[in-house]
Amino acid sequence: MPGRFHTALVLAALIGALGAAPQSTADTAFPLPHLMADTGGGDQLITAVALGPSHTAGTLTWWERRRSGRWARVGSAPARFGTNGLVEGDSRTQGTSTTPSGLYDLPYAFGIEPAPAGTSYPYRPVGADSWWCQDNSSVHYNRWVEPRPADCAPHEAEHLITYPQQYARALVIGFNYAQPVQGRGAGIFLHVDGEGTTAGCVSVPAEAMERILLWADQEEDPHIAIGSATGPLAVTRY
Template identity: 65%
Template sequence: MRLGLALVSVLLPALLAPPGGAGPLPERMADTGGGTQLITAEAPGARSTTGTVTWWDRRGGRWVRVGSAAARFGANGLVEGVRRRQGTSTTPTGLYSLPYAFGIDAAPAGTDLRHRRVTRHSWWCQDNRSRAYNRWVEGLPADCRAKEAEHLVTYGERYAHAVVIGFNYDRPVRGRGAGIFLHVAGAGPTAGCVAVPAGAMRRILAWADPARRPHMAIGTASGPTALTRY
């Protein structure tokens, strides 16, 4: 009898588990950042330029899908973040913090993330020789060439609302890449960012709560850059 009970205790969880290890994506990931909010950006494969962004809440010990939207990725697909090279139009895979939001327009109602309003003096420096590499600057510094920077106000609707993705941000590695954002989608793929429709961008900003430490995971459905690795 004791042996029979032992077998039941081993087999029952497997019998009750969804087939193929199915379940909410965050529960199948190696790491979700330690908070209770998560954004996943999933592409079918490494060469894909489209996919899905989903935002999740952790409630009662389970991850619950809050919303999702069509997504666009880099024109040359996705690549492991630590192997990415600047100027390749690839979206870096990995798990990232979300330092702050910004926009040409005012923050949508309900936005709690720290928000910076774009001015005509706002630039994002991508010059590998600059001390301001991969940073917002108000007024272009002398060591950051304009051709190696984004003049944020010129991006129009795409930067109406956006969130900085913490790729290569805390300790920037020169040549790895700069200016990776979650922003409003344009007509085609991105230069390496993740983009969603304007309405979805506003909903994400109204949902994200810095007290819940939201992170963003970018990856593919399977393979070496699968989201479940992060």
Template identity: 65%
Template structure:
């Protein structure tokens, strides 16, 4: 909560108000008309009755975003991906580090979201090109390019037979597979090597990953920008993706929170 600033008055002759704040006693000097004395007394009383200044928008803005959130995943690293509204396809990704109980921003980058905007992750429908809002873990990283120096996350190199199964009828739904299993149709899945720019480097977002609900969506990643909006992922410039991968530490239990500035999908709800 923002602190409320109170105006204090220096003590003079020990005269105090009922609230305990010392004030200067008002005395009439020789020749001071009664009207002037009453005016001075009224000014003092008005000053004492005035409310303390409210916290400004700038003071609230200085509070780190993770400190305003309902949950950050319990770790010491957090990525936030925030869009202005659910209809937006652009926004900002920031990554945060907690040290001695305090969150500090470690970096930021412009972000892109799904062509269909954003939607609540718990009710998302596959094929809508929407980015799911919510708080998710980051199971592992992958890419067609080598991991950047300093990468600590498990990193899988994309090969010719690397696929992400998105076939709702498959037992491998929402999983990396290599090669494609017989029950996973190629037309319903994504061959990762076909997207060398976007998947040069990426982090798997744990949306619908640990207990997949068929039909909710598969293959949601934080990856490198393509030519425009995504099919439901979050994307950032290549340089930012490299910095994020070099920064993420599995021992810090990193998570990503996706949401909007306001409303039912506000980032602070997650």
């Protein structure tokens, strides 16, 4: 949601909660979402927390706010991040293999495989002509295109179907999405694990991705908060 405002989740104040194992965090008096300055306004939240700003591994947890107003942990899984760690979303540069920290919406899901039976979240199937444009000169920058338009060079776009493992199922992360800034980055997703670290996305095991898609409810306005367990890195809302 670019241009609205900046909110800070000062991670230094959250080191204890973020650094704890998911089971411990769920049982503390103050689950992580209760410590955040902003959770996006909805009743569903995903937190993706790297061990530190330069780390490539951490934990992804999904939460829901109950009628009492209290956040409860629904599930968690090991997560992977960009090869070069995390960086503030508003200062990220495309092609740096960094994961943008921040609080983002989740516009829709997509995948090469069908959506899990029972999925209610908007889900777009990947076909042979499905591309994600990352060409800074294109009017379609940071958008799904099908077929690929002439102003989006093939070497500056991601042919989604060529990643059968990672894009078996995925959620679009709304980083640099509503009002894209050229050069900041494109194609940041929550997707299934590949063989190692990511080029800037967040990834989880396939089973966890399936569980998240079955849980996610667009009417609950889910968001994802990406940050680290240590250091001054702040979660910034766009």
